[in-house]
Every structure is written in structure tokens, then in C-alpha cells.
Amino acid sequence: MSYSTILAGVAILAVIAFVGGLVRARGHAAGPVKMHSQLGYYGWYAAVLAALPAAILITVWAASEPAVLSRLVARELPATVDTLNAAQHSLAMGQIQSISEGLPKLGAADLAIIKKARLGFTPVEEAQRVLKEHGIVLGSPPPPYVINAAADLTENRAISRYLLAAIAGLLAIGGLFYGVRSIRPRLRARNAVEKVMLGGLAAASTVAILTTVGIVFSVLFETIHFFQGVSPSNFFFGTVWDPRFSAAGSADTIGQFGLLPLLWGTLFISFVALAVAVPIGLMSAIYMSEYASQGVRDVAKPALEILAGIPTIVYGFFALITFGPLLRDVGAMVGLEIAATSVLTAGIVMGVMIIPFVSSLSDDIISAVPQSLREGSYGLGATQSETIKRVVIPAALPGIVGAILLAASRAIGETMIVVLAAGIAANLTLNPFEPVTTITVKIVSQLTGDLEFDSPQTLVAFALGLTLFVITLALNVYALYIVRTYREEYE
Amino acid sequence: MTVDAPIADGHPLPRLNDPARLRTRYAAEARFRIYGVAALSIAIAFLFGLFASIISNGWSAFLQTKAHVPVYLDPAEIDPDGKRDVSRFGLADYTKLARDALSKAIGLPEKQDKATKRDLKGLLSRAIDVQIRDLVVADPSLIGQTITVPLLAHGDVDSLLKGAIDRSIPEERRQLNDRQLQWIDKLTADGVLKKDFNAGLFAYGASSQPESSGLAVALIGSLFMMLTVALLAVPIGVATAAYLEEFAPKNFWTDLIEVNINNLAAVPSIVFGLLGLAVFINFAGLPRSASLIGGLVLTLMTLPTIIIATRAAIRAVPPSIREAALGVGASKMQTLFHHTLPLAFPGIMTGTIIGLVQALGETAPLLMIGMVAFVVDIPSSVMEPATALPVQIYMWATSAERGFVERTAGATIVLLGFLFVMNAAAVYLRRRFERKW
Structure with missing residues (x-):
């Protein structure tokens, strides 16, 4: 019995409870005593009582079932399993898992073959073939004890589901009867229902917190796992990045995981990006808010917003097929050797991407500077540009610095442009015409392809992710701090 | 510009109507204006260059x-x-x-x-x-x-x-x-x-030959993910926004939630991919490359956008409407669901579309959860392996053959087309239903 069947059953009971509650409330409404709430609330009251406890039970059950079941299976396994190494052990567990998921799909004849294989009357290859016909592909023929355990697991799972169905059903029916029976005119059904709704709203708002907690813990956990194999000082101060994909289990090819070349690449590209985005973005913002006519604003502002709405993969592709080769050809014309994927290519294209972040935030901040300051300056005989440079910009400076820091954090966390346009070789260089690689590029390259969750080659991605998370978080917090501390308050 | 040094220093006051000085000041003014025009032109020129490059490379696809x-x-x-x-x-x-x-x-x-x-x-x-x-x-x-x-x-x-x-x-x-x-x-x-x-561009799945490879798997995968995001992120986002705007007590916990939402909006998208990999695949054991996981990751990523937009929309509903409802005896919950939310609906829809646009164009977190897969068969459920439109662009962009360059640009045009339609819908909704109180 699947969870969806059980949930559907509970939902049907809830509908019955709703109708029952409504009918009973109608009956009372015809009586002499005025009802406390509108009739619909009585229906909802009964439905909530029927569905909510059962739904909570099902959620808890679904979360804990796999762990309990695998504990039960592990207890029945023969002692030889304990002598297997970690990789073989997880392989055997995986086989048990996939066979037991497949068993319910098998017909009677095929089940008989499996049963024979389990008892040793048929070769296990036969069982493997049967399973393969039903879409369960196993790498090697399963040993009898695996089939045994899988059959047990299937059986236990079925029992667990029946048990759940029974308890959830009882809870729902009990809730239904209690809810419907307790309906009388004095019952404050609306208050009760609204309390549950408020609980739901509050629960939804915790998703944001859970996400942050999830990010921090999942990344931190795997990072600690990584540092058990590689020492933190090698990671944070290492200057060589050479993680060497190795075969599973061979310990001698650990490779080197130096963060510094990646960090340098990230910062170098971000610096180039800011060198492009800050002048262009800031000047655009100043021009739009101080000089431009309404007509120009109406065209230019949406155009810059389009720039912000283009997916980064499109920028990356543009850098790869058009901008990189263009830059290389221009470089060749003036005698510079620029690689098609280089710091400059990635940096300039990324700079264009973050122009709108700088310009739209700065635009808002510049527009917020009160007109009286400008007029005071004009009154002293300053030209418009002098007013902007000496009055408006200084007044708006904290906000502008905040905007630039936010743009920097965007640039550091950006992935697709650098994946396509920056190169993959870790390179500690000062030459902007050479390819470098970044933290994000290496996270992508370490995590695409086949993964093993116990090799440092995979786990290093989480350590890189944590570094990235901490850097961008620090930048954001610092930006917020600057804006809050140095903000000028005008009436 | 040292010309207008403070008088207090004892420097002689410059003659304000000195024509030479005025000329340099006006020249500086003109230059400054030109810088502004140049900056804006460079940004817009880049926009045109980008579109021109994509369209000229991709129309033939x-x-x-x-x-x-x-x-x-x-x-x-x-x-x-x-x-x-x-x-x-x-x-x-x-x-x-x-x-x-x-x-x-x-x-x-x-x-x-x-x-x-x-x-x-x-x-x-x-x-x-x-x-x-x-x-x-x-x-x-x-x-x-x-x-x-x-x-x-x-x-x-x-x-x-x-x-x-x-x-x-x-x-x-x-x-x-x-x-x-x-x-x-x-x-x-x-x-x-x-x-x-x-x-065939819209009918075929993955293939090693450019002429027989298409976007079908990516389109269906993206559709599944958009549905997941719409079904999860919108209710959760609206509920969160309503709670924070209308009910939340002013305390440490509420502050924590608010700070959290603002910070999540600035977390690099690739980190959400790491979360998805560690939690949904490694811990919960969901199948890799399934569009369900993509949808879940994108949901978490777009939640802050939707929450922030919904909060702005709810705040824009004037308090007089709430007070009128409360005055005739509605409860706070009834006021919210019968008056505030319906009036904020256009704003919520606009925010939702913007969130979906963000989710549709996102690539990096999907690479983490194994959506870079060679999927030939069109998926029929959210649990089956799929790719997404931007991921397909990434995969084709890294293929060497000339035919794939054209396909990549073509796929980019398709993606930009979808984004354009969705943005246009958001603008239309805003114009059509915008209310001034």
C-alpha cells in the first residue's frame, strides 16, 4: 500500500467530516440558539480534526520508516557481511534496496523463480535475469542472502504500511466522530479553525529558516567530512589545485586541493567585472536620474532591466561564441595574445551582467537625495556636474557603496559565465589575457559525472561551496552594515 | 579642481565671472554629460550586440x-x-x-x-x-x-x-x-x-548528431519544474508574506525570519544546488536527474523573490480597507482572505511570474543535481530523468560540432522567447490591474 493511497483515504474521510459537520451545523442552525460561527467553519472544524492528526502521523512515519526498516534488515544479515569493506557493503545494501522495490512488480511465475534462487535451487543469474526484465538492472548476480534480505524488507515494508493505514485510519475516523459530535451552537469553530490556519502560515514562514539551516548544515557536514581526509591548512593555503580523479578506494592518489588559485581567479575576474560595471552603471544611473528627459528614461530603464533579466547561461554562450573570439582577434590585431577563454572575456561579460545591479540600486539612491540639497548648490553658482560630484554623490555614497558590494557578491557567486568563458585550468597569474578558473567552476566540474560521496574529489566541492557561502554572506552583511551606519536621514 | 578652494584658507577669492574659468567649468560640464551618454550607450550597445549575435547564429536552427x-x-x-x-x-x-x-x-x-x-x-x-x-x-x-x-x-x-x-x-x-x-x-x-x-527541434530528445537532437526533453523537464515551483513556492511564499505582514509579533524570531529571507535572496544559486545534492539526493534518496528535485531546489531559490514581492503587494493595500473589514466584525483571518489577498492578487501574480522567470533561466543548481544527462526519452513523470532548457543550452554549448552551435543559439532564442512572453504577461498584469488608492 503506497503513501498516496493512505493519503487519499484520509482525504476522503476529511471530506466526509466536512459534509457531516456542515449537515449537523445546519440542523443546529434551525434551532432556537444562534450559532457562534458561520456554518462553513463547522465543516472545516470537523475536517481539520479528521485530517490533521493523521497527516502529521503519516509525515513522521514516512520520515522514519526507511531508517527503521534498514535497521531491521541489517540485524538479519549473516555475519560475513560485517567483514565486507565499505564499498562492498554499500553495494550489497543498494542491491537489497533495489530488489525489494522491484519485487512487488513481479508476476507469480517470476516470484517463484526468485524464491527458488533464494533457497539455492536455481542459479542466482536466473534471478538477475528475471529482475532485469522488470527494469531492475543489477551490476552483479545477487547472492542468496541479499535476495533473502530483500524479501524480508518487502514484507516488513508491507506490514509497516498496513500498520500505518490502520492507525491513520483510526485517528482520522476518531477525529471525524469527535469533530462532528462536538458541534453545537456554542462551539467556537471559527476561532479553532483560524488558529490552525495561523499555525499553517507560521509554519510556512519557517521554510526560509529551514533552508538556511539546511544549507549551512549540509555543506558544513560534508566539509568536515572532507577535512578528515585533507588538512584545512593544505586546503586554505595550498597553491596547487590538482585533485586527480582516482579509482575508488585507492588511497595513494589523493591529489592536492589548494584553494588559493581558485580564490585568486574568482577575485581577479570579479575585479575586472566591477571595473567594467561600476563606471558604466554609476554613470548611467547619474545620467538617467539627473540629466535624461522622461522619454530617454522610459527607454533606457527597461533596456537595463532586460540586461538583468537575461539568464547567465546566455551571457556565457555569448562570451564563448562571439565575445571571446572577438577579443582574441582584436588582440591579435594590436599584437596581444589573448586566449579565447580569459580573465578579460569572462570579466567584461560578467561586468555587463552586473551593470543593472549597480545602476538600478544607485538610481534609487540618487533619486532619494532631496531636491533642496541640489537647489542649495545651484544657488551658490555650481554647475550641474559640480553639484552631482560634490553634493549628490557624497550624500548618496553609503548607498552606492552598498550597491557595489552587492554587485561584487553577485560576481563572486556567478557560475555559468565563468564555466563557459574563464577556462578550467587553475592558474595563479597576473596576466588578464590568460585563462584562470574560479571556485564556482570547480564546484561544477567536481560534481558533474559519477559521484562517490566518500572521495575527497567530490567532497571538496562542499568545502568550496562553504567558502563561497561565507564570502558572499560576509559581503552582504557588510553592505547592509554600511548602508545602515552611514545613511543620511533627511526629513 | 582646486579653483574654488575655501576662502577661509586666506586664498584670494577667484573672480566668478572670469571667462576663461567659466569656459573650463562649462567644458567639464559638457564632458560629464558625454560620459553619462557614453555609459548608457555602451550598456545598450552591449544589449543589442548580444541579441544580434544570438539571433544571427540561431535563426537558421x-x-x-x-x-x-x-x-x-x-x-x-x-x-x-x-x-x-x-x-x-x-x-x-x-x-x-x-x-x-x-x-x-x-x-x-x-x-x-x-x-x-x-x-x-x-x-x-x-x-x-x-x-x-x-x-x-x-x-x-x-x-x-x-x-x-x-x-x-x-x-x-x-x-x-x-x-x-x-x-x-x-x-x-x-x-x-x-x-x-x-x-x-x-x-x-x-x-x-x-x-x-x-x-524536430521541438520533437527530438538528446542525440549525438546535431540534426536529430532536439529540445523536447528539456522543454518537458522545464515545464515540470515550473509546475513544481508554482505549486510549492506560491502557497508557501504567500503564506509567509501574509504571516509576516499581518500576524507576526515583533520579536526576535520574526526578525530572524526577515534577515534570513533577505540573505537567502543573495546566496549564490550554485549553493542551492549543493543543498539539493546533499539533502534531496544524498540524504532523502530521491533519484538523480529527476525534475522533481530540480523543482524543489528552484522552489527554495525563488521563495525569497516571491515573498518579497508579495509583502510589497500586501503592504500596498491601504489600511482603511482592513479597518473597514475589521469594523464590520470580520476576524483578522477573514480580513486577510476576503479582502487583503484578493486586492493584492495582481501584485502577487506579478511577483510570481518574476520568480518563475528567474527559475526558468537558472542553470547552475541544476548542474549539481545531475540534470546534465543524455536523456533520449521524453519523461512522463516528475520522477524520471530530464533536463531543462538552460541546461540543454549548456550541454550543446560545450559540444564541438558546428551544427550544435546553431542549435545552441536556436535553443537560446526559444528560452529568451519564453522569458519575453512571461515578462510581457507580468507587465500586462501590472498595467491592467494596477490600482491607485
Whole structure:
């Protein structure tokens, strides 16, 4: 019995409870005593009582079932399993898992073959073939004890589901009867229902917190796992990045995981990006808010917003097929050797991407500077540009610095442009015409392809992710701090 | 500019109406203005350059070269025993039938040496075998007839007709030899080789040949993910926003939630991918590459956007409306659901669309959870492996063949088209339902 069947059953009971509650409330409404709430609330009251406890039970059950079941299976396994190494052990567990998921799909004849294989009357290859016909592909023929355990697991799972169905059903029916029976005119059904709704709203708002907690813990956990194999000082101060994909289990090819070349690449590209985005973005913002006519604003502002709405993969592709080769050809014309994927290519294209972040935030901040300051300056005989440079910009400076820091954090966390346009070789260089690689590029390259969750080659991605998370978080917090501390308050 | 140094320092006050000084100041003013215009122009020029590059590279992806030749579906080849047994149809050599048809169209003799056969075969896509077989399996009565099928030409032929292969480079380094070029020219002149609308771009899944690869899997995968995001992120986001705006007490916990939401909005998207990999795949054991996981990750990523937009929309509903509702005896919850939320609805929709736009264009977190997969079959549920539109662009962008560059740009046009339509819908909603109180 699947969870969806059980949930559907509970939902049907809830509908019955709703109708029952409504009918009973109608009956009372015809009586002499005025009802406390509108009739619909009585229906909802009964439905909530029927569905909510059962739904909570099902959620808890679904979360804990796999762990309990695998504990039960592990207890029945023969002692030889304990002598297997970690990789073989997880392989055997995986086989048990996939066979037991497949068993319910098998017909009677095929089940008989499996049963024979389990008892040793048929070769296990036969069982493997049967399973393969039903879409369960196993790498090697399963040993009898695996089939045994899988059959047990299937059986236990079925029992667990029946048990759940029974308890959830009882809870729902009990809730239904209690809810419907307790309906009388004095019952404050609306208050009760609204309390549950408020609980739901509050629960939804915790998703944001859970996400942050999830990010921090999942990344931190795997990072600690990584540092058990590689020492933190090698990671944070290492200057060589050479993680060497190795075969599973061979310990001698650990490779080197130096963060510094990646960090340098990230910062170098971000610096180039800011060198492009800050002048262009800031000047655009100043021009739009101080000089431009309404007509120009109406065209230019949406155009810059389009720039912000283009997916980064499109920028990356543009850098790869058009901008990189263009830059290389221009470089060749003036005698510079620029690689098609280089710091400059990635940096300039990324700079264009973050122009709108700088310009739209700065635009808002510049527009917020009160007109009286400008007029005071004009009154002293300053030209418009002098007013902007000496009055408006200084007044708006904290906000502008905040905007630039936010743009920097965007640039550091950006992935697709650098994946396509920056190169993959870790390179500690000062030459902007050479390819470098970044933290994000290496996270992508370490995590695409086949993964093993116990090799440092995979786990290093989480350590890189944590570094990235901490850097961008620090930048954001610092930006917020600057804006809050140095903000000028005008009436 | 040291000219207007403070008077207090004892410097002589400069003459304000000194014409030379005024001229430099006005020149500085003009320069400053020009810088502003230049900055804005550079940004907009980049925008045009980007679109021009994508469109010029990609428009031809919507056309595909096909050979319209009459193919004789020879019963001796397809169905030698005459039993009309569908399982036998798969064994026939349809490529040979297509090759014979092509050679007849060129006017070659029936007896051919191996090199000729190979060159002929090189003009057609490898996918034609399946193309003809599917026709025969769908309608076995076609066997023995001669039908005109638009046969998919080889990617190199397509590239040649689109001008992407240079005829002047020496034969041994060219993908097509001189004889093939002659044939192609003849077939083009006869109207046999034609460029048609490329429906395959939207119908095929992954393939190693550019001419038979398409966006179907990516489109369905993206659709599934958008549905997941819409079904999860919108209710959770609206509920969170409503709670924070209307009910939340002013305390530490509420502050924590607010700070959290603002910070999540600035977390690099790739970190959400790491979360998805560690929690949904490694911990919860959901299948890799499934569009459900993509949808969940994108939901978490777009939640802050939707929450922030919804909060702004709820705040824009004037307090007088709430007070009126409360005044006639509605509870706070009734006020929210009967008055505030319906009035904030257009704003919520706009925010939702903006969130979906963000989710549709996102690539990096999907790479983490294994959506870079070679998926041939169109997925039928959210648990099956799929790719997404931007991920497909990434995969094609990293393929070497010339035909894939064109497909990549074509896919980019499709993606930008979707984003344009969604943004236009958001703008329309805002204009149509915007209320001023």
C-alpha cells in the first residue's frame, strides 16, 4: 500500500467530516440558539480534526520508516557481511534496496523463480535475469542472502504500511466522530479553525529558516567530512589545485586541493567585472536620474532591466561564441595574445551582467537625495556636474557603496559565465589575457559525472561551496552594515 | 579642481565671472554629460550586440535541410515472409532503401561501388533509419508503395547549405568531398534538397548528431519544474508574506525570519544546488536527474523573490480597507482572505511570474543535481530523468560540432522567447490591474 493511497483515504474521510459537520451545523442552525460561527467553519472544524492528526502521523512515519526498516534488515544479515569493506557493503545494501522495490512488480511465475534462487535451487543469474526484465538492472548476480534480505524488507515494508493505514485510519475516523459530535451552537469553530490556519502560515514562514539551516548544515557536514581526509591548512593555503580523479578506494592518489588559485581567479575576474560595471552603471544611473528627459528614461530603464533579466547561461554562450573570439582577434590585431577563454572575456561579460545591479540600486539612491540639497548648490553658482560630484554623490555614497558590494557578491557567486568563458585550468597569474578558473567552476566540474560521496574529489566541492557561502554572506552583511551606519536621514 | 578652494584658507577669492574659468567649468560640464551618454550607450550597445549575435547564429536552427525523395518501401527488404509481423520490421535496412531512392534522384547507375555507397550514405542523417521504420510500423499497409518522405539530411549537408562549411578548403580536410558537393548542388537545383521548418527541434530528445537532437526533453523537464515551483513556492511564499505582514509579533524570531529571507535572496544559486545534492539526493534518496528535485531546489531559490514581492503587494493595500473589514466584525483571518489577498492578487501574480522567470533561466543548481544527462526519452513523470532548457543550452554549448552551435543559439532564442512572453504577461498584469488608492 503506497503513501498516496493512505493519503487519499484520509482525504476522503476529511471530506466526509466536512459534509457531516456542515449537515449537523445546519440542523443546529434551525434551532432556537444562534450559532457562534458561520456554518462553513463547522465543516472545516470537523475536517481539520479528521485530517490533521493523521497527516502529521503519516509525515513522521514516512520520515522514519526507511531508517527503521534498514535497521531491521541489517540485524538479519549473516555475519560475513560485517567483514565486507565499505564499498562492498554499500553495494550489497543498494542491491537489497533495489530488489525489494522491484519485487512487488513481479508476476507469480517470476516470484517463484526468485524464491527458488533464494533457497539455492536455481542459479542466482536466473534471478538477475528475471529482475532485469522488470527494469531492475543489477551490476552483479545477487547472492542468496541479499535476495533473502530483500524479501524480508518487502514484507516488513508491507506490514509497516498496513500498520500505518490502520492507525491513520483510526485517528482520522476518531477525529471525524469527535469533530462532528462536538458541534453545537456554542462551539467556537471559527476561532479553532483560524488558529490552525495561523499555525499553517507560521509554519510556512519557517521554510526560509529551514533552508538556511539546511544549507549551512549540509555543506558544513560534508566539509568536515572532507577535512578528515585533507588538512584545512593544505586546503586554505595550498597553491596547487590538482585533485586527480582516482579509482575508488585507492588511497595513494589523493591529489592536492589548494584553494588559493581558485580564490585568486574568482577575485581577479570579479575585479575586472566591477571595473567594467561600476563606471558604466554609476554613470548611467547619474545620467538617467539627473540629466535624461522622461522619454530617454522610459527607454533606457527597461533596456537595463532586460540586461538583468537575461539568464547567465546566455551571457556565457555569448562570451564563448562571439565575445571571446572577438577579443582574441582584436588582440591579435594590436599584437596581444589573448586566449579565447580569459580573465578579460569572462570579466567584461560578467561586468555587463552586473551593470543593472549597480545602476538600478544607485538610481534609487540618487533619486532619494532631496531636491533642496541640489537647489542649495545651484544657488551658490555650481554647475550641474559640480553639484552631482560634490553634493549628490557624497550624500548618496553609503548607498552606492552598498550597491557595489552587492554587485561584487553577485560576481563572486556567478557560475555559468565563468564555466563557459574563464577556462578550467587553475592558474595563479597576473596576466588578464590568460585563462584562470574560479571556485564556482570547480564546484561544477567536481560534481558533474559519477559521484562517490566518500572521495575527497567530490567532497571538496562542499568545502568550496562553504567558502563561497561565507564570502558572499560576509559581503552582504557588510553592505547592509554600511548602508545602515552611514545613511543620511533627511526629513 | 582646486579653483574654488575655501576662502577661509586666506586664498584670494577667484573672480566668478572670469571667462576663461567659466569656459573650463562649462567644458567639464559638457564632458560629464558625454560620459553619462557614453555609459548608457555602451550598456545598450552591449544589449543589442548580444541579441544580434544570438539571433544571427540561431535563426537558421529553425530550418533544417531535408531530402524529399520518393522511397520505395520494398517488401523484399522489409517483410520478406509477407506475414506483416511488426517485430520483423525492425530488422530491415531502411538506410539502404533511402540510399537507393537518393541515388535514383541523382541519376546514378544501379550498380555502385562501396565508395559511392558510403558517399551517398554520408548525405543522409543516421536518424532516417528510425524515421522510416516508425512510418512503416505505424502503417504496415505502406509496404510495397512508393512514398515521398522528407528525409533528414546529414548535419554536414545542412551546415553546407547554411553556409557554415567553406567550399574553398581542400577536399581532404573538408567534411564533404567534391563528388558529394556535386550531388548536393544537383539535388538542390532539382528542389530535392530543401530547407523546411525544423519541427524536430521541438520533437527530438538528446542525440549525438546535431540534426536529430532536439529540445523536447528539456522543454518537458522545464515545464515540470515550473509546475513544481508554482505549486510549492506560491502557497508557501504567500503564506509567509501574509504571516509576516499581518500576524507576526515583533520579536526576535520574526526578525530572524526577515534577515534570513533577505540573505537567502543573495546566496549564490550554485549553493542551492549543493543543498539539493546533499539533502534531496544524498540524504532523502530521491533519484538523480529527476525534475522533481530540480523543482524543489528552484522552489527554495525563488521563495525569497516571491515573498518579497508579495509583502510589497500586501503592504500596498491601504489600511482603511482592513479597518473597514475589521469594523464590520470580520476576524483578522477573514480580513486577510476576503479582502487583503484578493486586492493584492495582481501584485502577487506579478511577483510570481518574476520568480518563475528567474527559475526558468537558472542553470547552475541544476548542474549539481545531475540534470546534465543524455536523456533520449521524453519523461512522463516528475520522477524520471530530464533536463531543462538552460541546461540543454549548456550541454550543446560545450559540444564541438558546428551544427550544435546553431542549435545552441536556436535553443537560446526559444528560452529568451519564453522569458519575453512571461515578462510581457507580468507587465500586462501590472498595467491592467494596477490600482491607485
